[in-house]
Amino acid sequence: MRHEKAHLLFRLALEMQGTREGLSLEEIGERCGVGRRTAMRLRDALLQTFPQMEETQGADRCKRWHLPKGTLNGLAGINADELAALDIAMRLMVEQNRPAEAETLRTLSGKLKAVMRPDAVRRIEPDLEATLEAEGLAMRPGPRPRIDPALVGELRTAIKACRKVTIRYYNRNTGKTKDRLVHPYGFLHGHRHYLVAWHENPKANDFALFSLPGIREVRLETASFARDAGFDLQAFAARSFGLFQEKPFDVVWRFAPEAATVAADFVFHPSQSLEWQKDGSLIVRFRAGSNLEMAWHLYSWGDKVEVLEPPALAALVNPGRRGWTALP
Structure with a gap:
């Protein structure tokens, strides 16, 4: 039990160092699966161990606690299970026809191995291979539409920068390809993959789904757009059983x-x-x-x-x- 508590405190300390704003008591309780009183005790235990912990208060008047960068750098390590989970996630992205995310995870895995000590990498490699073999992740057979990772990367840039884009879009229902000026908000992934965007068109002027395989080109515009603060991607997706948007x-x-x-x-x-x-x-x-x-x-x-x-x-x-x- 004592070892479990020590592990919980160490994991919580890592998360406090990894967040920019810090963690509130409510967030500590959620991440550790405990009530408010226990969350307060965990916070107090970390304050005693790390007196350099910083307390901040945001615009919402909620107190948060944060560990300065580097506090735990000499204590944190990477084990085989964590690298295996990253590798499995990468394979799942490949299996789900999401090459851009797969390449990002592959790059991240390489960076983690690069900062590890060579002897540590050699030590965990056998465990990593055994873990991946035990998972037995099988790639789903069957046809998949082609998705250009470069186009997805451009759309991600536009989403983060709130930039309008013009997409050259092939509509398989009409068999026509047209340019569409859109405000990109995010992606919905499933058996098919879609861009969720506001379609800037007098006949549309609404949020719409654009099939990623149907996007032939992406042109980043100089004009920006203001995100609709009331739009919630998860709520938009929850209106439908799958991806087709119909009145609930x-x-x-x-x-x-x-x-x-x-x-x-x-x-x-x-x-x-x-x-x-x-x-x-x-x-x-x-x-x-x-x-x-x-x-x-x-x-x-x-x-x-x-x-x-x-x-x-x-x-x-x-x-x-x-x-x-x-x-x-």
Whole structure:
């Protein structure tokens, strides 16, 4: 128990050194999974150990504590598990067709190994290879659209600098390629990858999704744009079950008893609620859009799921369903 507490304090000290603003009591509690009183005790223990800890108060009048850079440099090390996690993350980015992020992680891994002592690298290399082999990360087969990392890099630059960009965009629905002036806000990644941007067009003037493989060229404009302070990328994504943006609606699914336990382990949507029924079945409720993407997913459950709401989705999924009967 004492060793666990020492590990927790050391990890907390590293995070206090790694943050620019420092950590508040609430943030200490969240990161350590403890209540406010315990967070105060952890802070006090670090204050006793590191009297150079700095206390600041921001515009929100919230106190934060920060360790000056270099305080723990001689104590912090990198182990095989951490390097393996970085390597696995890099492989996952490759598997998800995100080459720009994969290259960034590969570069980061190289930098970490470069600052490590040569004898430390040699010592952990066998453990690193064993860990990666044990993970058994398999690359998903199948076709993937090509995404140009250079274009993604230019879009990232524009997002960080709040610069307008003109994209030469191919719309596969119309088969036409046109220039679009947009304000880039971020990316949504899934089976397909999209740029989320405000489309500056008299007929649009709204946020839209642009498929990354459909972006042929990116031209960074000199003009900047003011980000909409009320726009939240996570909230925008949560409006939909997948990536297609439709007006959200109430969704109710019922999973058969033999599939209910497995279904309970899924997070279908951040807003979902689960209701266990007396017969062992499970009802899942949430609010989102995109009938088609929901139907694609539900087909994988076969006759073990029934759509109770909405009727339009039920018409796509329920016909031909065999097995247990629907609720009256």
